[in-house]
Amino acid sequence: MKLGLIGCGKMGRALLEGALKAGQIAAQDCIVHDRYKAAQTTLASELGTQSADSPSDTVANADIVLLCTKPADMLTMLAGIQTSNHPLFLSIAAGLSTTQLESALPEGARVIRCMPNTPALIGEGASAFCRGRHATEKDAALVLEFMRATGTASEVTESLLDAVTGLSGSGPAYVYTFIEALTDAGVAEGLPRDIALQLALQTVQGSAKMVVQTGLHPAVLRDQVTSPGGTTIEALTSLEEDGFRTATINAVRRAAEKSRTLGA
Ligand SMILES: NC(=O)c1ccc[n+]([C@@H]2O[C@H](COP(=O)([O-])OP(=O)(O)OC[C@H]3O[C@@H](n4cnc5c(N)ncnc54)[C@H](OP(=O)(O)O)[C@@H]3O)[C@@H](O)[C@H]2O)c1
Structure with missing residues (x-):
């Protein structure tokens, strides 16, 4: 070839x-x-x-x-x-x-x-x-x-390429923002920045690999680390209160919508 x-x-x-x-x-x-x-x-x-x-x-x-x-x-x-x-x-x-x-x-x-x-x-x-x-x-x-x-x-199909743009095309920018926010949170809690960044990076990478390698639904893996009355459920409740999932869904939809206007 x-x-x-x-x-x-x-x-x-x-x-x-x-x-x-x-x-x-x-x-x-x-x-x-x-x-x-x-x-x-x-x-x-x-x-x-x-x-x-x-x-x-x-x-x-x-x-x-x-x-x-x-x-x-x-x-x-x-x-x-x-x-x-x-x-x-x-x-x-x-x-x-x-x-x-x-x-x-x-x-x-x-x-x-x-x-x-x-x-x-x-x-x-x-x-x-x-x-x-x-x-x-x-x-x-x-x-x-x-x-x-x-x-x-x-x-x-071609009609789905705008959705692809919104999810994976622009997606790295969302993940970088999440990594940066996790790192800043660690610094706010007193961690040195380099250690906070390393922890944030490995957490994102390790969690993604867990989903890939176990083949389990992300919600199942999330439940496995959420003990009753523990720290994680406190954090998840806070994320829900602040509209984390809705914000993510809206971001992908906005990017897909923008992609549709650019292609029109
Ligand atoms: N980067 C991303 O995240 C990403 C993701 C998905 C898709 N894409 C797509 O990938 C494409 C390339 O992006 P890139 O980031 O690789 O851009 P890039 O680094 O700017 O590369 C484009 C290259 O093409 C050359 N070029 C422009 N017109 C040409 C012509 N008429 N004949 C020959 N060469 C020409 C440019 O030369 P000059 O430097 O002289 O302009 C440049 O070297 C874009 O269409 C983009 O939409 C990019």
Whole structure:
């Protein structure tokens, strides 16, 4: 398989590195292009990829083309592509629909639209994707495998990608805020900041792993640490009084709503 990458920024590089590390593709079969030449050269020297002078040259021999520019640059860049082959195009541009991508590409282009998140940069991403009109079952299977090299992946219908944006796309920011708040609370209770941060981080990471590894519902695990008349039920009561769960649900819904307006 030959892979083309257009836009060698943070996300493009992360996805490429994930596929290389997973052994899905060989570096010499990857051809990359960025309008900032130094970005191409860096990937060539650090990862061993080939460089292309233009988006059209990137697409020319590729089986799959990763579209990783910012959304504002994407449609103009796509409209300039001249190609006689028919690769699969995988876009990660937030807010650009498969219809918009297909309209900018040659007629009949196979397009898949994906919403990753930034933990993909360390191989811990959560992504979901949808197919355009011409993408096949085989294309979806390829993208599923490809995205799993940098975390988890699921296929959804396009109408659900705004929900994905609200939950996992913007989600890291909610979790960072929670970690910061936990740390500040520890400091307020007298803990040195570095110890408070370490405790907060390990608590969030360990709890997430407990849910994954036990397969138990989060509420079951929560009940297991909530002893009658104890400290945890005091804290949980306080969280309920302050609307913690409603605030979280509202935040995801607001982000999804914003995503819908951006795509409209
Ligand atoms: N970061 C996230 O959390 C996240 C999450 C989900 C999805 N995404 C999506 O991922 C995409 C990339 O984000 P990023 O954070 O990786 O951005 P980034 O670091 O700015 O990378 C984009 C790269 O594409 C280059 N580029 C722009 N126009 C180009 C063109 N016409 N031809 C070739 N290269 C071009 C940019 O060059 P210049 O530097 O010269 O502009 C830059 O090097 C965006 O569409 C974003 O919506 C990001």
